[in-house]
Amino acid sequence: MAWCRLICALPPPAAGQRRREGLTVPGDHAPAELLAAMSSLLLSVRDVPLDLEIDGVDEARTIKSDVVDQLSDYILPRLVQLDAPLLAVVGGSTGAGKSTLVNSIVGERVTESGVLRPTTRSPVLVHHPDDAEWFQPDRILPDLERSTEAGANPYALRLASSTGIPKGLAILDAPDVDSIDKGNRDLATQLLAAADLWLFVTSAARYADQVPWDYLRHAAERSTSVAVVLDRTSDEALVEVRGHLARMMTSRGLSDSPLFTVPESGLDADGLLPRSAVAPMVGWLSELAADPKARHMVVHRTLDGAVRHLVMRTHDLADAMETQVDVAALLHGEADDSYRAALDEFSRQSADGTLLRGEVLASWQEFVGTGELLSSVEEKVTRIRDRFVGGMTGKRTRSTEVVDAIETAARMLLTEHAEATAQKVSRVWGSSVPGRRLLDAGTGLDRASGDVRVKAERIVHEWRQAVVELVRVEGADKRMTARFLAFGVNGIAVALMISMFARDAEATVAGGTATLGRRLLDAIFGEAVVDQLIGRAHDDLVARAGSLLETELARFHDLVDSPDSLRAHQAALRASARRAEYSRHADFLNGETTP
Known part of the structure; x- marks a missing residue:
């Protein structure tokens, strides 16, 4: 039987393979x-x-x-x-006569030939009425829309039932593989990939075209079951063309595929080929289905x-x-390095005296008075207590003014780093095609996020409150001392923040006024404890700044999966x-x- 040639290349059955019939x-x-x-x-x-x-x-x-x-x-x-029924997809070149061939195999008009190129009609799947359930939308080709009417969506799958096709077999008339319409070509490729069997139709005029042979080469690579149909061939050219086509099939790994020839023939009133012209193919398909x-x-x-x-x-x-x-x-490395460098720079500048300038310095100097203010803390304690009594009566104190200036300076420094780093990463990414395409997909990535100033303000304010609480907890057993009473929790917290900003600065920074706060803190807590308090306050500020910069960095990370994620995929x-x-x-x- 003809179908034997189609499967003869398969390996022999394994031992004990046929344990039951059927x-x-x-x-x-x-x-x-x-x-x-x-x-x-x-x-x-x-x-x-x-x-x-x-x-x-x-x-x-x-x-x-x-x-x-x-x-x-x-x-x-x-x-x-x-x-499920065997699905034979009929594919091939433009003008090869696929639709006429399908109609002639079935024995009635179930699909219409396209008059215009590219053909815009829907692909048609013909099946026996008893096999209709196999081709519902949730079965084969589940993503294709189904239709039973001609003229619907040209990319939908039109279902047609006919008793002219045996049970156990379905034939699908696909678009041209070399259509000038990309949608048709893509659909043809999708349909052929869903086939159990290809009926690949060509003609004497098109059998050597490159595009059909690219498809057949892929079929051979995948060991797809293929039968080739040489259609519309005159008697004079039949022997020569068939021989050449057979040699081409052999050289391309399709020597075991059946080759049918359909002679050039006139069509009857229904547009069908003579039954004798397709009889060998009809017999082969019927035997296969049975x-x-x-x-x-x-x-x-x-x-x-x-x-x-x-x-x-x-x-x-x-x-x-x-x-x-x-x-x-x-x-990711470029973005990570940039934001890490920004955080490192913020950490450095928040301890090297950078923030002890402008309004912060003026407010602090006003707060502590002259450099002689703390020359003898014990002697001045009464006067100092009077200076800060306003804090106990709810009035705005000079310590509050210093805190406001500190918060403003720290917020501005953090915001400036966020803005500058966003610009830097955008420049670096924009220098490469992949990075530029990613930036085009985002919005405003060359600037920090719109609410960065609000976030920075909240972060710095919460840090200041944490410093106050740190002082409150650490000074719990010192609150009745003269020094503590003189400055209060807020005043000591201000001194701690100023001392932190000057931790790594030259001794002459801000005219040495920062050392006054350190002397006060040492007198209250002791030098070792003050070092710990300054370190904890600084670490807390840097950690909070790091959380904001991490959020800014995430805007870039969100554009592309991380290397670890890609490696996992x-x-x-x-x-x-x-x-x-x-x-x-x-x-x-x-x-x-x-x-």
Whole structure:
């Protein structure tokens, strides 16, 4: 029988393979391990991020799309429904006569030939009325819209039933593979990838065209079951063209594929070819539909080839991700380094006397008076207590004025670093194509976020309150001393903040006035305790500033996955591919049946 040539290249059955008669029964599906492996592969590939515009990314995105389509359109639906009718997709070149051939095979007009190019009609799937349930939307090609009327969405799948096609077989008339309309070409590729069997139609005038042979080469690489139809060939050219076409098929790995010839013939009143012209093909398809073993072998050959090919393409996709990881690491590194440097600089400037200028310095000097104010704390305690008595009566004190100046200076310093770093990262990223494309996808990334000043103000204010609380807790057993009573919690907190700002500064910073606060703190708490308090206050301010800069950095991180995340996706891809390859070697895909 003709179908034997289609499957003769398959490996012989394994020992003990035929443990029972009948390869499938209604409801047969693949083993759970195989289905789980294919489902895992689908999820792993579908979740792969390819956001960076780098060399080769378009090819990687095509691989991803093709693998997802093949799994969701064909492999998984077919594994779940092994007993579904065999789907033969009729594809080929423009003007090869596919629609006329389909109508002639069925024996009635079920699909219309396109008069204009590109053809805009819907692809048509013809099935026996008893097989209608197999082609509902949740089955094969689940993402394609279904229709039963001609003239609907040209990219929808039109279903047509006919008793002229045997049960167990469905024929799908696909768009031209070389259509000038990209949508038609993409749909043709999707439909062919969902086929158990290709009926590839060409003509004496088009059989050597490159595009059809690219499709046939891919079919051979995937071990897809293929039959080639040489249509519209005159008697004079039949022998020569058929011979040349057969040699081309052999040289391209399709020597076992059936080759049918349809002589150039007139059409009857219904637009059909003479029955004799398609009789060999009709007989072959009928035998295939009637023989469960033959259908089983065709399905398993195509499935096995599809899984094998997808495993290789998944590894190709994982390889392509390596560049994505490298570029993401570079972009993340540039942003991380910039914001880390900003935080380090803020940390330095908040302790080297930078903030003891302008309003802060003026307010502090007004607060402490002359440099002789603390020359003898004990002698001046009464006068100092009088100066700060306003704090106990609810009036605004000079310590409050110093605090306001401190908060303003720290907020401005933090905001300036946020703004400058956003500009710096934008410049660096904008110097490369991937970074520039990411920046184009965002908004306002060359500036700090719109609410950064509000956030900085809140952070600094909360830090000041924390310093006051630190002083309150540390001075709990000293509150009745003269020095503590003289300055109060707020006054001592001001001295602590000023001492912190001057911790790493030259001794002459601010005319030495910062040392006055340190002398007071040493007199109250002792030098070692003061060092600890200054360190804790500084660490707290830097940590709070770091949280704000981390939020600013996240705006850039959000544009591209982290290198670690991409590596995890890459590892998941490879693991899923290995699992799929292992499952492919299970007895099921090598012909073993499940009990």
